[in-house]
C-alpha cells in the first residue's frame with residue numbers, strides 16, 4: 001500500500017531536481033555499477049526457470065509457432081495468465097515468421113504490433129537486445145521516479161517521457177537498469193532502505209529516513 005508521502009509524490013508535489021543533481025545521481029549509480037545488467041528481464045528465479053524450460057524446447061519463432069498453444073500452455077502453466085500468454089507467444093511467433101522473416105523487429109511500432117507486446121516490453125527489447133537508449137518504466141521505476149521527485153507522473157508513460165527528457169545522454173542507455181535495481185533493492189515499496197541509499201541527499205521524498213550531507217549544497 002502506498003504511503004501518504006508516496007501519494008503526494010505521485011501527484012507531482014515534490015520540488016524539482018536540478019540538472020546537476022540528476023547528473024550526480026547517475027554518476028553515483030554508474031560508479032557503483034558500471035555495467036548494470038543480468039537480472040532485470042525476469043521477474044524472479046521461478047519465472048526465469050519457466051523461461052529456461054520453455055526455451056529449451058523452442059528457442060526460435062519457428063519452433064514456438066510449431067509447438068502450438070496447447071503445448072506452450074503445458075510448459076508455462078505454473079505462471080499467471082498462462083492461457084493468454086501461450087496464445088500470444090504462438091501468435092507473435094507466427095507473425096515474426098510470416099512478416100519479419102523470423103527476425104525480431106527492431107522498431108517500436110513493429111514490436112508493439114506483435115500480440116501481447118506493449119510499450120514496456122518493446123522498450124526492454126529495444127534496450128537490452130538492440131542497445132537503444134529506451135527507458136522501460138515498470139512498477140519499480142514508476143515508484144522511484146515519483147518518490148525521489150526525479151520524474152513524477154500519474155502514468156508510466158508520463159514518467160518515461162520525463163525521464164527521457166531529464167536523464168543525461170551518456171547515462172540513458174543504462175538508466176533503466178540502474179533505476180530498476182535501485183527500486184528493487186534499496187528504494188523498496190514498503191520501507192525504503194534510505195540508510196543505504198546512494199542518492200539520499202538528493203532525494204526529495206518527504207518521508208525518507210536519512211539524509212547524507214555529502215552534497216548538501218545541491
Ligand code: SF4
Nearest residue numbers: 187192194197200203
Ligand atoms: S532516500 Fe530513501 S526514499 Fe529517497 S531514493 Fe533513497 S531509498 Fe528511496
